Amino acid sequence: MSRDPGEAPASEHDAEPDLDLLAAYVDGVAELSPDERHRVAARLARDPAARADQAAVHSLLDQLRALPPEGAEPDWAAMERSIRGAVGPGVPRPWWRRWTVLAPAMMLATAAAVMLVMWARPAPAPVAALDERPRGHPTATAEPQAAEVVALWLDGAEVDVELSASDLLGADGDGDDDATAADAGTEPGLLPSTNLAWIDGLDEDAIDRAEQWLAGKNG
Amino acid sequence: MDSLAAGLPLLDLRSSGTPAVTSVDPDHELAERFRAGDRPAFDLLVRRHQKGMWRLILRYVKRDADAADVTQLAFVRAFRGLATFRGTATVRSWLYRIAINCALSWLRDHRREQPAEIAEDALTEDNPAPAQLSADDDRAWLRQAIEQLPPKQKLVLELRVFDDLSFREVAELAECSENTAKVNFHYAVKRLRDILGGDHEP
Numbered sequence: 204m205s206r207d208p209g210e211a212p213a214s215e216h217d218a219e220p221d222l223d224l225l226a227a228y229v230d231g232v233a234e235l236s237p238d239e240r241h242r243v244a245a246r247l248a249r250d251p252a253a254r255a256d257q258a259a260v261h262s263l264l265d266q267l268r269a270l271p272p273e274g275a276e277p278d279w280a281a282m283e284r285s286i287r288g289a290v291g292p293g294v295p296r297p298w299w300r301r302w303t304v305l306a307p308a309m310m311l312a313t314a315a316a317v318m319l320v321m322w323a324r325p326a327p328a329p330v331a332a333l334d335e336r337p338r339g340h341p342t343a344t345a346e347p348q349a350a351e352v353v354a355l356w357l358d359g360a361e362v363d364v365e366l367s368a369s370d371l372l373g374a375d376g377d378g379d380d381d382a383t384a385a386d387a388g389t390e391p392g393l394l395p396s397t398n399l400a401w402i403d404g405l406d407e408d409a410i411d412r413a414e415q416w417l418a419g420k421n422g
Numbered sequence: 423m424d425s426l427a428a429g430l431p432l433l434d435l436r437s438s439g440t441p442a443v444t445s446v447d448p449d450h451e452l453a454e455r456f457r458a459g460d461r462p463a464f465d466l467l468v469r470r471h472q473k474g475m476w477r478l479i480l481r482y483v484k485r486d487a488d489a490a491d492v493t494q495l496a497f498v499r500a501f502r503g504l505a506t507f508r509g510t511a512t513v514r515s516w517l518y519r520i521a522i523n524c525a526l527s528w529l530r531d532h533r534r535e536q537p538a539e540i541a542e543d544a545l546t547e548d549n550p551a552p553a554q555l556s557a558d559d560d561r562a563w564l565r566q567a568i569e570q571l572p573p574k575q576k577l578v579l580e581l582r583v584f585d586d587l588s589f590r591e592v593a594e595l596a597e598c599s600e601n602t603a604k605v606n607f608h609y610a611v612k613r614l615r616d617i618l619g620g621d622h623e624p
Binding site for chain 2: 220222224225238259260265271272273275276279283285286290292293295296356
């Protein structure tokens with residue numbers, strides 16, 4: 204048990220090892236532990252001087268408690284009103300439940316979460332890759348540029364052939380063939396292929412002339 | 423008085439780690455109601471403890487009006503802190519801690535404003551012999567004898583005798599163990615008997 208300057212010196216404690224709880228025994232025996240009660244009671248039973256001390260302590264405590272209170276008591280009702288006015292009508296919240304603390308904390312948490320999400324997102328594709336694509340084909344920008352593996356069967360053997368996007372889309376990379384271009388009527392001199400019913404309306408002379416023209420062209 | 427202000431540090435208002443005493447504390451329900459938003463519950467606490475706190479504070483500051491001001495200040499601090507009160511001590515001892523802290527702070531702030539006669543009364547060493555005093559002076563002599571006690575013994579004795587606190591509450595306020603409070607109480611009474619002499623023996 205540590206002692207401070209206000210406590211009794213060690214010599215006093217050592218002189219009365221059984222009686223250092225005498226005043227507490229006299230004033231509040233119920234607040235002593237059974238062991239403490241037994242220790243003091245045993246000393247009182249065998250020591251007449253201790254019993255005299257017990258009576259003197261009792262008397263002094265009675266005198267102390269009989270002292271009239273000091274000072275002139277204030278107007279208690281006025282003090283109540285004064286306190287009520289000083290503290291206000293509301294009940295204060297603990298500091299961790301006040302809006303002045305909660306609002307900045309929530310804003311900080313939100314900002315931190317946004318920064319975390321932005322930091323964790325993958326970087327976008329380089330803009331330079333888009334610039335290298337042919338102009339005039341805006342739909343091709345969404346097509347994959349990576350090589351694609353196509354399995355071909357040649358004489359029963361599987362062979363992987365890497366095809367680039369341009370192979371898959373056509374030589375010009377737009378996926379159209381010549382016939383499609385002819386369908387659009389963009390090449391002069393070629394007959395339209397979408398509706399071939401006009402062939403049935405040709406007479407024999409016309410067919411002969413066409414065959415001769417083709418033979419001359421191929422020959 | 424100055425020895426009190428100088429010898430006793432401000433008491434720690436944080437939880438002392440002792441087990442909860444809510445089951446035996448009659449003020450616990452009021453504290454709970456206040457924390458739940460029942461504002462008038464605090465007014466009941468004020469009504470119940472303002473007299474005791476005023477008397478406790480008066481023993482430090484000595485003047486009635488000053489004691490009233492410090493009592494009001496202590497209750498305002500209690501009002502702000504009651505929401506965080508965790509019930510490890512009784513509400514009364516928690517309030518009394520605030521009262522003592524406010525009184526000691528007030529003494530430090532007003533040390534030079536204390537009237538000379540009060541300071542002399544508190545610090546006097548050569549008190550007259552009991553035989554020279556009339557019966558009417560007996561009470562004053564008793565009070566002067568209390569003032570001569572060492573600060574810790576004086577605190578324990580006054581809390582126990584004048585404020586009717588349990589030894590557990592005294593220990594909480596004196597920041598010592600309950601056994602130390604009991605021992606200090608015994609030696610305070612013993613020293614008081616020595617100061618008062620044989621006239622006060624039964």
